Amino acid sequence: MSGQDRDPVAVAEAALETVAAVAPDVRDGLPGRRRYLEGENPSGEEVLAADVYADDLLEEALSDVDGVGTYASEERESAVDAGGGGVSVAVDPLDGSSNLKSNNPMGTVVAAYDGDLPASGRDLVGAGFVLYGPVTTMVAGVGAPGDATIREYLVTDDGEREPLDRVDLPDDPTVYGFGGRVPDWPDDFAAYVDEVEEELKLRYGGAMIADVSQVLSYGGVFAYPALESAPDGKLRLQFEGNPVAYLVEGAGGRSSDGDRSLLDVPATGIHQRVPVHVGNAELIERLESALS
Numbered sequence: 067m068s069g070q071d072r073d074p075v076a077v078a079e080a081a082l083e084t085v086a087a088v089a090p091d092v093r094d095g096l097p098g099r100r101r102y103l104e105g106e107n108p109s110g111e112e113v114l115a116a117d118v119y120a121d122d123l124l125e126e127a128l129s130d131v132d133g134v135g136t137y138a139s140e141e142r143e144s145a146v147d148a149g150g151g152g153v154s155v156a157v158d159p160l161d162g163s164s165n166l167k168s169n170n171p172m173g174t175v176v177a178a179y180d181g182d183l184p185a186s187g188r189d190l191v192g193a194g195f196v197l198y199g200p201v202t203t204m205v206a207g208v209g210a211p212g213d214a215t216i217r218e219y220l221v222t223d224d225g226e227r228e229p230l231d232r233v234d235l236p237d238d239p240t241v242y243g244f245g246g247r248v249p250d251w252p253d254d255f256a257a258y259v260d261e262v263e264e265e266l267k268l269r270y271g272g273a274m275i276a277d278v279s280q281v282l283s284y285g286g287v288f289a290y291p292a293l294e295s296a297p298d299g300k301l302r303l304q305f306e307g308n309p310v311a312y313l314v315e316g317a318g319g320r321s322s323d324g325d326r327s328l329l330d331v332p333a334t335g336i337h338q339r340v341p342v343h344v345g346n347a348e349l350i351e352r353l354e355s356a357l358s
């Protein structure tokens with residue numbers, strides 16, 4: 067059987083195992099790579115030596131996975147041909163890398179799509195993230211959106227995954243975290259924040275993956291909303307919005323671009339941006355009402 071004929075879900079599982087296997091090397095490479103390089107990534111952001119290092123490690127390892135036909139990353143203008151066909155992996159090698167200077171948590175995000183990029187979130191066959199916190203963990207699931215069981219793993223120093231608990235959003239949400247400068251928030255979003263602030267407590271760290279992990283652990287809502295200066299927000303659909311939506315929805319929550327599930331947002335480009343809101347269903351429903 068050639069790689070292209072391999073079951074896409076099995077390819078996604080192998081890709082997630084590969085990301086876990088590389089995670090200790092990514093982590094070990096951070097201390098000496100806290101400096102910025104010349105130039106910007108395709109989204110116009112500053113690039114750290116650690117971003118490039120993680121991207122290179124992941125490209126090499128994931129391109130080698132049988133059945134992965136394409137590797138795309140936030141750090142590269144165009145996707146890399148890894149044999150074509152089969153499953154495409156879209157990776158944010160070091161999410162929240164501006165946290166490296168202040169030594170706060172960061173992550174690696176991976177989305178596995180059954181098809182070419184850019185792809186719809188409905189084509190996901192698996193997604194996950196590694197969180198480089200006090201402990202290295204992975205949260206991941208495989209299968210079609212809605213079929214996936216989301217689980218947390220401990221990632222050992224050898225890059226093995228030790229299964230921990232199934233991830234289910236707590237019914238009683240307690241935290242919120244919203245990106246962007248407050249004066250840049252549109253009035254309707256700001257009015258929603260006023261409501262949420264009455265009920266939840268602020269927990270925001272500036273790395274999407276760490277902030278989403280707080281929502282998965284304690285219940286609540288994370289958003290990087292549309293801004294007055296950036297109507298599509300900051301986060302990218304292929305690398306960030308879709309995988310996070312897949313995981314939060316799989317854990318019993320909801321995602322939205324303000325109007326519909328992120329998984330239903332039409333894909334128009336690899337680096338396309340999208341407003342991201344994820345969390346407990348009731349909080350996302352109220353958000354959609356506030357923005358309508």
Ligand code: F6P
Nearest residue numbers: 161162163245246272273274275
């Ligand atoms: O990947 C983009 C990112 O680093 C996210 O992890 C995070 O949510 C966001 O940018 C924070 O951006 P800013 O500090 O510009 O609000």
Ligand code: MN
Nearest residue numbers: 158161162306
């Ligand atoms: Mn990111």
